[in-house]
Amino acid sequence: MLNFNQQVVWITGASSGIGEALAQAFAQAGASLILSARRIEELERVKNSLPLSPAQVLVLPIDLEKPETFPELVQQVMDAFNRIDILVHNGGISQRGLVKASPLALDQKIMAVNYFGAVALTKAVLPIMLAQKSGRVVVISSLVGKFGTPMRSAYAASKHALHGFFDSLRSEVWRDNIRVTIVCPGYIRTNISINALTEKGDKHNRMDKNQEKGMAPERCATLILKAVAANKEEVVIGGKEILAVYLKRFFPGLLSWALKRFMKPA
Numbered sequence: 001m002l003n004f005n006q007q008v009v010w011i012t013g014a015s016s017g018i019g020e021a022l023a024q025a026f027a028q029a030g031a032s033l034i035l036s037a038r039r040i041e042e043l044e045r046v047k048n049s050l051p052l053s054p055a056q057v058l059v060l061p062i063d064l065e066k067p068e069t070f071p072e073l074v075q076q077v078m079d080a081f082n083r084i085d086i087l088v089h090n091g092g093i094s095q096r097g098l099v100k101a102s103p104l105a106l107d108q109k110i111m112a113v114n115y116f117g118a119v120a121l122t123k124a125v126l127p128i129m130l131a132q133k134s135g136r137v138v139v140i141s142s143l144v145g146k147f148g149t150p151m152r153s154a155y156a157a158s159k160h161a162l163h164g165f166f167d168s169l170r171s172e173v174w175r176d177n178i179r180v181t182i183v184c185p186g187y188i189r190t191n192i193s194i195n196a197l198t199e200k201g202d203k204h205n206r207m208d209k210n211q212e213k214g215m216a217p218e219r220c221a222t223l224i225l226k227a228v229a230a231n232k233e234e235v236v237i238g239g240k241e242i243l244a245v246y247l248k249r250f251f252p253g254l255l256s257w258a259l260k261r262f263m264k265p266a
């Protein structure tokens with residue numbers, strides 16, 4: 001039985017998919033929660049589904065593209081709970097578009113949400129964790145944080161960037177009893193492909209086969225909590241697609257060959 005009793009956990013992207021499943025899993029493990037994303041009505045729906053009292057859940061809308069708002073949001077969390085034990089950077093947006101057809105503005109938007117949003121929120125929360133002399137940052141990356149695939153150039157770049165930043169942070173703050181866990185999910189059954197941005201900057205609006213057949217978000221969330229409880233620095237979660245991470249590590253030429261020949265741009 002996982003135990004996060006009395007822990008205050010702030011989850012971004014808590015309005016759907018993996019973030020919603022993480023909210024359920026942390027709530028069942030005894031944590032108090034801050035639920036953040038843009039859609040307040042979805043956050044309220046998630047809040048109402050949790051086995052927690054109203055005082056144990058704060059709905060706190062956030063737009064990860066607006067880092068100037070973060071200090072005020074952190075203040076609201078401190079007013080409500082007076083501490084932050086775990087910060088989960090889960091909010092994010094994927095991509096379906098070729099490099100040759102995607103304007104720079106698209107790369108900048110995906111970096112702003114997936115990378116700079118997490119960096120800015122970490123910088124806003126870090127002074128609190130340093131003062132507490134404890135804390136944990138959980139970063140939801142992706143398999144494409146380990147290698148790039150067609151139609152995901154900006155998304156892969158944003159996830160690779162997270163590894164660089166949070167590996168560095170981990171090495172800086174371990175003496176302060178602050179831990180960093182990076183999670184690399186494979187295919188998880190969420191709306192990520194529906195919400196992905198196309199070359200034109202609008203929604204892809206299609207459920208990809210890989211996500212449709214992917215791991216249930218509830219299972220993914222359970223495995224994330226286990227990794228956090230076990231103090232893992234990095235964990236890969238998914239089905240047989242996660243073998244690609246080991247190919248990249250031990251046979252990178254073979255993975256590159258397979259990606260070029262068998263991974264159709266889609």
Ligand SMILES: NC(=O)c1ccc[n+]([C@@H]2O[C@H](COP(=O)([O-])OP(=O)(O)OC[C@H]3O[C@@H](n4cnc5c(N)ncnc54)[C@H](OP(=O)(O)O)[C@@H]3O)[C@@H](O)[C@H]2O)c1
Pocket residue numbers: 012013014015016017018019036037038039040042062063064065089090091092093094113140141142143184185186187188189190191192193195211214
């Ligand atoms: N599903 C997969 O196969 C898979 C695989 C690898 C990694 N991941 C990662 O898992 C994380 C969660 O994705 P998901 O699969 O659960 O997809 P999802 O259902 O589309 O959830 C994405 C979440 O991010 C939030 N979000 C998007 N843009 C935001 C912004 N500008 N500001 C604040 N929140 C924002 C969304 O909430 P609002 O729209 O309400 O703002 C939503 O809660 C993402 O980081 C994704 O890259 C997913």
